Amino acid sequence: MKNDKVPIMVRKKILIVDDEKLVRWALARKCAECGYQSVEAADGEEALSVLQNESPDAILLDVHLPGQSGIEVLEKLKQSGETRTVIMMTADPQLEDVKTALRLGAYDFVSKPINYEELGVTLQNALEAGALRTEVESLRGEVRRRAGYHEVIGVSRKMTELMKFVQKVAASEASTILIQGESGTGKDLVAKTIHYQSARKDKPFVAINCSAIPETLMEAELFGHERGAFTDAKAMKKGLFEVADEGTLFLDEIGELSPLLQAKLLRVLEDQVIRRVGGVRDIQVNVRVIAASNRDLERAVREGHFRQDLYYRLAIISVFLPPLRERKEDVPALVDFFVGHYNRKFRRNVQGLNEETQRLLMSYNWPGNVRELKNALERAMLLEEGTLLRPDDLPFAVASGRSGTAGSAPTAMEVSSPAAQEPLEGGSTRRLPVLSIPEGGTSLEDIEHALVELALRQSHGNQIKAAKLLDISRDALRYKMKKFGLVHGEEEQPASPTRP
Ligand SMILES: Nc1ncnc2c1ncn2[C@@H]1O[C@H](COP(=O)(O)OP(=O)(O)OP(=O)(O)O)[C@@H](O)[C@H]1O
Ligand SMILES: [Mg+2]
Numbered sequence: 001m002k003n004d005k006v007p008i009m010v011r012k013k014i015l016i017v018d019d020e021k022l023v024r025w026a027l028a029r030k031c032a033e034c035g036y037q038s039v040e041a042a043d044g045e046e047a048l049s050v051l052q053n054e055s056p057d058a059i060l061l062d063v064h065l066p067g068q069s070g071i072e073v074l075e076k077l078k079q080s081g082e083t084r085t086v087i088m089m090t091a092d093p094q095l096e097d098v099k100t101a102l103r104l105g106a107y108d109f110v111s112k113p114i115n116y117e118e119l120g121v122t123l124q125n126a127l128e129a130g131a132l133r134t135e136v137e138s139l140r141g142e143v144r145r146r147a148g149y150h151e152v153i154g155v156s157r158k159m160t161e162l163m164k165f166v167q168k169v170a171a172s173e174a175s176t177i178l179i180q181g182e183s184g185t186g187k188d189l190v191a192k193t194i195h196y197q198s199a200r201k202d203k204p205f206v207a208i209n210c211s212a213i214p215e216t217l218m219e220a221e222l223f224g225h226e227r228g229a230f231t232d233a234k235a236m237k238k239g240l241f242e243v244a245d246e247g248t249l250f251l252d253e254i255g256e257l258s259p260l261l262q263a264k265l266l267r268v269l270e271d272q273v274i275r276r277v278g279g280v281r282d283i284q285v286n287v288r289v290i291a292a293s294n295r296d297l298e299r300a301v302r303e304g305h306f307r308q309d310l311y312y313r314l315a316i317i318s319v320f321l322p323p324l325r326e327r328k329e330d331v332p333a334l335v336d337f338f339v340g341h342y343n344r345k346f347r348r349n350v351q352g353l354n355e356e357t358q359r360l361l362m363s364y365n366w367p368g369n370v371r372e373l374k375n376a377l378e379r380a381m382l383l384e385e386g387t388l389l390r391p392d393d394l395p396f397a398v399a400s401g402r403s404g405t406a407g408s409a410p411t412a413m414e415v416s417s418p419a420a421q422e423p424l425e426g427g428s429t430r431r432l433p434v435l436s437i438p439e440g441g442t443s444l445e446d447i448e449h450a451l452v453e454l455a456l457r458q459s460h461g462n463q464i465k466a467a468k469l470l471d472i473s474r475d476a477l478r479y480k481m482k483k484f485g486l487v488h489g490e491e492e493q494p495a496s497p498t499r500p
Pocket of ligand 2: 188
């Protein structure tokens with residue numbers, strides 16, 4: 001058979017809440033006639049308990065119920081985050097009830113005695129609306145996932161308190177928020193979390209990196225331009241402030257913004273109006289600005305690189321993300337999360353880490369913070385063929401048990417490690433460059449050369465291992481060895497500096 005996928009028809013289910021047995025019976029019959037299943041409840045309490053086990057697609061809810069009224073039940077449902085479609089029924093529609101029910105989000109009102117013909121149509125419309133809403137929700141979820149938005153993992157006290165604060169900030173009216181923290185601590189992720197947990201979540205989240213764009217373009221990028229504002233401005237273009245209207249604008253690396261734009265930004269933050277380049281008219285915008293920086297902005301202010309007034313304006317609400325080395329309790333939770341993530345991504349079934357690997361991850365200082373941990377795990381999962389990650393799978397810096405240097409890239413320690421500065425046995429006495437670049441500068445090639453040597457030293461001359469350490473192919477390694485003169489004679493033997 002060609003088409004082996006037979007669509008499975010799931011019959012929609014309706015919860016009927018009415019104290020009169022006869023009414024429930026008649027409604028259940030109508031449901032069956034329309035092809036729906038039904039479950040019944042005689043009062044609000046029973047309805048709430050049915051909902052614990054059943055998952056109906058819509059609810060028919062009588063207003064006049066013994067005990068709590070239908071309106072009260074509706075209120076409870078909505079408070080608990082219920083999103084299913086609710087249709088109210090009543091014999092004597094009171095305007096107040098109708099208004100309250102609709103305000104609470106009821107889909108429709110039907111009056112008793114019930115016109116079953118009409119009820120069939122109402123139910124069908126209600127179910128279609130519900131399905132549409134579910135689809136929109138799932139598409140929204142998809143958009144968020146694509147935007148790199150996922151849970152912020154953290155069990156340490158620092159992180160749990162910080163996340164409570166972040167939730168408050170998200171729900172607040174705050175129009176500017178500053179997020180600071182070292183590179184890789186999760187500033188982007190927290191910015192997205194603030195947006196997606198705020199009332200602005202269905203409006204745009206727009207991000208721009210202030211260091212990536214030259215000043216002249218940046219102004220038009222942020223504020224837009226009128227037609228003819230400059231040579232290339234063939235048509236009017238909206239800026240990001242307008243695009244992000246009613247949503248959130250994330251200004252990453254705010255410390256890199258030019259002085260002119262710092263002044264312009266301050267004005268926008270204070271007045272919530274922008275003016276397009278070449279324009280004469282002020283345009284009102286309603287944008288929450290989240291700024292992030294991995295530079296110490298206060299210091300930048302003291303040193304005169306960043307406007308003090310802008311800093312104060314941004315820092316009214318300030319979130320500081322602690323480096324990972326100050327919250328090592330988060331490492332196991334992050335490991336779980338990322339192993340799960342890469343298991344799904346690479347279709348693997350890695351169970352976790354062996355003991356030594358756990359110890360290494362806990363004792364390392366993570367200068368590149370969560371990003372470095374994430375990358376280390378990705379690499380380990382690609383290298384490991386078994387179900388437990390082992391020290392061999394880890395990048396050299398982590399596996400070597402060195403503690404790492406705060407705030408520097410992982411390769412920094414590798415290159416500047418004392419072992420790396422020993423003269424080579426093969427005659428070369430070139431000292432390896434250190435990553436804090438010397439006054440006179442250093443070349444990228446020298447660093448590459450040093451890393452290749454180091455990898456060979458570390459792997460005792462084993463090219464396969466060295467290539468793994470550098471995450472390159474063996475051919476690429478051989479090419480580099482040749483290029484840097486690390487080959488003995490014709491047979492392409494690796495220089496093995498540590499061999500006696
Ligand atoms: N607490 C966390 N839970 C889960 N993932 C995290 C957490 N913190 C960071 N990450 C992940 O680590 C990576 C780096 O985080 P992010 O890009 O947010 O860092 P950043 O502070 O913006 O860094 P930079 O200053 O370099 O821009 C991302 O993939 C992010 O999803
Ligand atoms: Mg970032």
